[in-house]
Amino acid sequence: MISCDYIIIGAGFAGASTAYHLTRRGMTDILLLEQEAIPGFHSSGRNAAMIRQCVSDPALTELARDGAAFLSNFPSDWPVPVQFKRNGSLLLGSGEGWEKLKRDAETGRRLAIGVELWTPEQAKRHVPVLEEAEFNGAVWCATDGIIDIHALLSGYLKAAADRGARIRYGLTVSAIQPVGSDGFEVTAGNDIIRARTVINATGAWVNTIARMAGAAELPLHPCRRHLFVSPPLSWADAGWPFVWDVSHDIYFRPEGQGLLLCACDQVELSPGDPPVDGSVQELLAEKIQRYIPGLCSVAISKRWAGFRTLSGDGRFVIGWDPKIKNFFWVAGLGGHGVTTSAAVGALAADILVGGREKEPEAFSPKRFST
Incomplete structure (x- = not known):
């Protein structure tokens, strides 16, 4: 049996950036699973690659601003050249x-x-x-513009792997079984993986994964x-x-x-x-x-x-599931995932590492259960 502290399901921008930021906070026992043979096969590789900061919701605007700032000034150890044409x-x-x-x-x-x-x-x-x-x-x-989305996604994944995260492609999750207070057993392909925390970053499939785990189904x-x-x-x-x-x-x-x-x-x-x-x-x-x-x-x-x-309300879903323990959402980034990717991953990592008190109400999954 494979074991890890964090299993991240989905290697698009939500999952890749979360893995990247977790490793930068010293969390390296991470397994990132992707159902396709390559990353970015779905939404993360099919979007218009536009970095847009001026949006209606102030909470999203802050993430867009912080995400664009990261893309304009990558860390010195960023592993992949990324072209960002700031044509405005x-x-x-x-x-x-x-x-x-x-x-x-x-x-x-x-x-x-x-x-x-x-x-x-x-x-x-x-x-x-x-x-x-x-x-x-x-x-x-x-300061808006067009970015190379494939290089950006590769950068998050390579940087996370360089710090110890494991990434596996072509593995579809077929079952998620809560195991007492010890986390979950996740079946993916022929493997059974024991994980303390499941991070659901599967884009269009987020409610499919939630149902497997017995988590809340959210209006996504x-x-x-x-x-x-x-x-x-x-x-x-x-x-x-x-x-x-x-x-x-x-x-x-x-x-x-x-x-x-x-x-x-x-x-x-x-x-x-x-x-x-x-x-x-x-x-x-x-x-x-x-x-x-x-x-x-x-x-x-x-x-x-x-x-x-x-x-349902146009805002992202980032935080702990309101129904079961140790199940975490990074979802609902529709239309803003590239721009906000760095800020979303950083916020998710802060909540995961720092505890529930850092979960902003604007993005909390709990807002749909009240």
Whole structure:
């Protein structure tokens, strides 16, 4: 039988960063399990790789700020080069959406995030393809950008392994049995693993794992979202920021010599490998025509779908299970997992090592049981 202090299920950003930060706090008896043959096969490897700090919820804004700061200044012993193109972000708003965006910007300013309010004319000068778009204003954040998600995930995993964490791929957890006050026996493949603490970082599968362990089932919803990539475009500028019309839920950013685009679709599905829905490309075309007509000529050469797992109130779930002992959640990072990964892992490690008194109420799983 294999034994460890901590078994982390899921080697995406939630699990990898938690393992990394635990090892930095001297906790090295860690086994990280991943059901796929490679890390980042699902959400952590299929997202738009955008670092965005200006969001609506102050609690999430703090994590986004701290996560972006880590990505801008990696520790000296960070093992993998990670390209972070700080081209900035441009968030567009119209009507009440613009009023809300201004409030979000003020929240960012209070938390020391460098944001500016721009006129439509300023935004159009910076990204000329917006010339025909109609919006009331924009929020500019120069310290946002695009990051190499695969290198970042590899960095967390390699750094954790260098400090003693064990990582095993291609092992699907099939059973979790509480064993008195001593923790759990976890069946994965042909192995039985005795662990003092189970850390559930399985993205879309978090409630599947919770049910196995007899833990609480939480309002966490795996939602499919599509991304599209264009062929090379002679007029696209690789130095553009990512541009997000938050009032109409559409964004684009440079990708190679072309663009990556998203219609911000969201449909709840069962965990798995989400199929591509051809109708979403039609939705994207409709939104482009209505809101960013300068992109009407853009063709699509590649498309894929991935999951964003969202909680019922939109906040992350980080902390101890309210129903059973020694079962810990790092979940519900939908849409913000890359940006906040370092801060989420640090917070999870602090709670795990420091005790329940460090569990912020905003993210506690217990908030759903009251």
